[in-house]
Amino acid sequence: xxxxxxxxxxxxxxxxxxxxxxxxxxxxxxxxxxxxxxxxxxxxxxxxxxxxxxxxxxxxxxxxxxxxxxxxxxxxxxxxxxxxxxxxxxxxxxxxxxxxxxxxxxxxxxxxxxxxxxxxxxxxxxxxxxxx
Amino acid sequence: xxxxxxxxxxxxxxxxxxxxxxxxxxxxxxxxxxxxxxxxxxxxxxxxxxxxxxxxxxxxxxxxxxxxxxxxxxxxxxxxxxxxxxx
Numbered sequence: 001x002x003x004x005x006x007x008x009x010x011x012x013x014x015x016x017x018x019x020x021x022x023x024x025x026x027x028x029x030x031x032x033x034x035x036x037x038x039x040x041x042x043x044x045x046x047x048x049x050x051x052x053x054x055x056x057x058x059x060x061x062x063x064x065x066x067x068x069x070x071x072x073x074x075x076x077x078x079x080x081x082x083x084x085x086x087x088x089x090x091x092x093x094x095x096x097x098x099x100x101x102x103x104x105x106x107x108x109x110x111x112x113x114x115x116x117x118x119x120x121x122x123x124x125x126x127x128x129x130x131x132x
Numbered sequence: 133x134x135x136x137x138x139x140x141x142x143x144x145x146x147x148x149x150x151x152x153x154x155x156x157x158x159x160x161x162x163x164x165x166x167x168x169x170x171x172x173x174x175x176x177x178x179x180x181x182x183x184x185x186x187x188x189x190x191x192x193x194x195x196x197x198x199x200x201x202x203x204x205x206x207x208x209x210x211x212x213x214x215x216x217x218x219x
Contacts (some may be wrong), residue, residue, distance in 0.1 A: 056152065060173050066219035 002054040015045045078112060081105050134193040138166045140184045204212050 003011065022038025050057070085105040088098040137163045141151050141162075148166070152159045155176065164170035171192075172180070193201075 056156055056158050059157040059161050061164055061170055061175065062158055064170070 002035065003049070003052050005053055005055045005057060008049050008053045012046060012049050015042055018042065020043075068098075074112065074116065078109060082107055085109070133168065133171045133195065135165065135168060136191055137162070137180065140180075140186070140188075140191060141166075144184065151183075154183060 017037050017049050019042025023035040026032070026034025026038060073089070088105075089102045092098045092102070137151075141148070146154070148162045149158050152162045155177065156166075156179075159172065161172070161176075165172055177188050177192060180191055184191060
């Protein structure tokens with residue numbers, strides 16, 4: 001069934017609210033199976049909704065916007081967490097032990113950097129594959 | 133890059149929404165192209181060319197080409213001015 005963009009947005013918000021409610025219910029009851037199931041079901045429904053929109057909602061322009069937004073988000077996140085990590089490690093001492101938080105931030109930044117490098121190499125190779 | 137998408141759209145009496153639908157893109161893309169904030173891909177430029185029935189270079193004007201045109205106009209005007217008969 002095809003939907004117009006406005007209708008899809010409303011249905012999407014309802015699905016998102018249901019997904020959040022499911023996750024919250026799972027957390028509240030302490031059932032570890034419910035939050036992941038609610039998340040996966042919600043993500044699947046959102047994907048179906050996106051595919052059922054009759055009007056064009058994704059094109060080269062929106063993809064460019066997404067690319068720029070993703071890159072900027074990565075840069076800002078990396079920069080902000082590096083600054084936070086440096087501040088935490090500076091003020092850490094007896095009574096103020098932030099080392100665990102710093103390790104977590106460092107692990108996240110290393111993972112992000114590694115993923116960025118890996119996806120950049122993969123896309124570079126993938127996009128070059130078709131050229132002579 | 134300069135373009136005449138807005139002019140061609142007006143000639144064909146299309147709204148931004150209608151043009152977007154015919155080209156299979158979002159209205160945001162048409163707005164960005166018309167405001168010259170975004171240069172479309174070659175594929176989209178060819179689609180526009182087919183839709184309006186004109187060559188791509190009739191819709192999109194490269195800045196270098198525009199500068200050449202301006203220089204030609206200026207040279208032409210200077211030439212006409214130098215040959216103008218005194219009143």
